[in-house]
Amino acid sequence: MENILEVEDLGIMIDGEKIVKDISFFVHDQHITCIVGESGSGKSITMSAVLGLLPKVACKTKESKIMFHGDSMFCIYQDPMNSLNSSVKVGKQLYQMAKGYKKMTRTEFDQQMGIILERIKFEDPMRTLNKYPFELSGGMLQRLMIACAILVTPSLIIADEPTTALDVSIQKEIMREFRAINREYQTAILVVTHDFGVVAELADDVIVMHDGEIVEKGRVLDLFDSPQEEYTKRLLKASFEGAENCS
Numbered sequence: 047m048e049n050i051l052e053v054e055d056l057g058i059m060i061d062g063e064k065i066v067k068d069i070s071f072f073v074h075d076q077h078i079t080c081i082v083g084e085s086g087s088g089k090s091i092t093m094s095a096v097l098g099l100l101p102k103v104a105c106k107t108k109e110s111k112i113m114f115h116g117d118s119m120f121c122i123y124q125d126p127m128n129s130l131n132s133s134v135k136v137g138k139q140l141y142q143m144a145k146g147y148k149k150m151t152r153t154e155f156d157q158q159m160g161i162i163l164e165r166i167k168f169e170d171p172m173r174t175l176n177k178y179p180f181e182l183s184g185g186m187l188q189r190l191m192i193a194c195a196i197l198v199t200p201s202l203i204i205a206d207e208p209t210t211a212l213d214v215s216i217q218k219e220i221m222r223e224f225r226a227i228n229r230e231y232q233t234a235i236l237v238v239t240h241d242f243g244v245v246a247e248l249a250d251d252v253i254v255m256h257d258g259e260i261v262e263k264g265r266v267l268d269l270f271d272s273p274q275e276e277y278t279k280r281l282l283k284a285s286f287e288g289a290e291n292c293s
């Protein structure tokens with residue numbers, strides 16, 4: 047099994063403080079890997095480093111190594127509304143995005159997106175592409191981003207809390223679509239989440255982060271069956287006890 051992404055001794059400094067503490071992990075090609083941890087554990091800033099988009103206040107240590115072995119990465123953010131321009135129609139923005147990956151005319155884009163959107167059950171794809179972001183729900187925008195990911199078929203999709211802002215039924219739909227992309231195109235997907243429910247639904251492999259460090263990593267079934275670290279045991283217990291109490 048090849049690794050599509052290898053991160054070695056990644057250290058991230060903010061204001062003289064090491065926020066991410068020399069972590070190493072890899073993402074298997076064709077697998078869905080989840081990075082899970084509580085708020086502030088350093089998941090998002092780790093992803094920013096992988097994407098080469100660290101905020102100005104942060105810098106990597108010189109020992110940090112990030113090796114990407116694919117052709118392209120496509121990022122899906124938690125809140126697509128904030129990553130899109132509210133005064134430009136979504137079709138135009140997604141076309142600009144897709145053009146960065148694949149040479150195509152707007153007509154070709156519309157045709158291909160039309161097919162994908164129909165497949166993922168959009169009733170009127172062209173009408174949707176003709177709308178402004180604020181005219182669509184968070185779930186619709188997230189599914190449009192997923193459709194765009196299907197269109198550009200990157201080697202790696204990075205999704206930072208892709209379902210957090212959404213209703214439970216839409217969350218399930220989004221997770222189904224991620225799984226379908228992974229199965230159909232063997233695209234590797236790296237998902238950042240605080241939610242062990244998402245990990246249970248999606249992940250082949252899991253990396254648990256706490257306070258800028260990796261506490262535990264491995265195959266998801268092994269980790270759920272026999273977590274080795276107290277921190278992981280606690281998180282798992284809290285997540286699934288909470289879920290049982292809700293049902």
Ligand SMILES: Nc1ncnc2c1ncn2[C@@H]1O[C@H](COP(=O)(O)OP(=O)(O)OP(=O)(O)O)[C@@H](O)[C@H]1O
Nearest residue numbers: 060065084085086087088089090091092101103240
């Ligand atoms: N732009 C920034 N400026 C200052 N500190 C930051 C910045 N981004 C992240 N941090 C700090 O880095 C640490 C890790 O943040 P990060 O957003 O990566 O955590 P997280 O695990 O993704 O949590 P969350 O789910 O709440 O986003 C936090 O202590 C945070 O305050």
